[in-house]
Amino acid sequence: MRTTVSQIAREAGVSPATVDRVLNDRDGVRPRTREIVLQVARKLGYFGPQEAGDNAIKVRLDFILPAGSNSFIRTLRKNLLEESLARDDVAATIHEIEGFDPDRLSAKLGDLRGRTDAVGLVALDHPQVREAINDLAKSGVRIGTLVSDIPTVDKVGYVGVDNRAAGRLAGLLLGRFLPPGQHKVAVFIGSLAYRGHEEREMGFRSILSEEFPEMRIAGTAEVSDDRDRAYQETMRFLDRGDITGIYNIGSGNQGIARALREARMERQMVFIGHDLTDATRLMLLDRTMDAVIDQNPRVEAREIVRLLASSVKGSMEPEYLPRLQVVFKENIPIQ
Known part of the structure; x- marks a missing residue:
């Protein structure tokens, strides 16, 4: 059975339209993406049987x-x-x-x-x-x-990364960014079934206890890396009107940012999250996020x-x- 464009797209992590452009040698595709698509196409046999040297x-x-x-x-x-x-x-x-x-x-x-x-x-x-x-x-x-x-x-x-250290780093950033005084912060968790997320929360709590006792966690929300759920939970915290900081342990940053912008709180809230992506890059540029703790x-x-x-x-x-x-x-x- 002949390899399909959809199979190549799925394996290469691109759209079928991108695969079609590459296979028909049309413009509009970055060189590295073009190389990946062609490699995947060869691997899946789109161009016919591989030469013997490729079958090692x-x-x-x-x-x-x-x-x-x-x-x-x-x-x-x-x-x-x-x-x-x-x-x-x-x-x-x-x-x-x-x-x-x-x-x-x-x-x-x-x-x-x-x-x-x-x-x-x-x-x-x-x-x-x-x-x-x-x-x-x-x-x-x-x-x-x-x-x-x-x-x-x-x-x-x-x-x-050392996820406990990552959580401590987030706590340090929040503690130093917020002005002196009493503060309440909200913590968003992807899932405690991930040990990495659990370790980040442990690290965050430990540094608050050690160095920033004036900061208290107002509540935690497990959002399963769902941006819509993150949006709803952020609105719930904002409706309370008593938080000044947010730490997002996992994904869902776009949902949090959407809620902050709708409430016009993006410049008043200190927001720390993880992983530099296209979305968090834009949030840093418009100051919706204050810092991103990145792993490569x-x-x-x-x-x-x-x-x-x-x-x-x-x-x-x-x-x-x-x-x-x-x-x-x-x-x-x-x-």
Whole structure:
């Protein structure tokens, strides 16, 4: 069966229209995107059978990510694909789990038994998921956790920032940005099923207790990285009229920003969040957000591919903890 444009688009993380432009050699596509689409098309056999030299045995890598509108995860997916395609010794497949619940995630891990050499995943810290990871590891598949760690599973390493330190950094920024006096702040959480989000909250609470006792958490809202839910919860906090700061641990920044703008509170509220994306970049530029604590998805993609491929080949690479970077309007990196 001939490979379709839709299949290439899905694998490359672009639109079918972009694939069509590339395959028909039309303008309007960036060179790197064009290269990725052509690499994916070759891999899927769009141009016919590959030459014998292309059929060398490669390390089979599978990555499991949550589906949805999370801008950081979309960028991470793109970077994982780019880093994998840039190497001639690996063949990568990316799986997205709708709802990203323990049942579906565990089932996907079970399905990969005997079909892959290594798995990198953004994982929920749940007993069922831990059991599925350990079962897959016992079958000989190398496991690497990405972005959010699960310390107790059988894995070759974790690639991601120190999330507790990230939470402490957010607390420090809020404490220094707000004027002296009593303050109440709202905390937004993607999901406590992510250990990384739980660790950020722990770090945030610890530094408030140690260094900013005059700041109190007015409430927390678990928004499941849903921007509409984040908008509703922000409006609920604003209606109370007693908060002066917001810390968003996960995604949903666009929903918070929308509520602040509608209430004309974007310049009065100190708003700290995570991950420099196209959306948060604009929020920094118009001062809706005051600071973004960034982790570099390109570096994380490169390091998880390196870690897993090396482990399959029999060499042990050290875990890599990307450094945290605070981005303000004045130091937004050039794209």
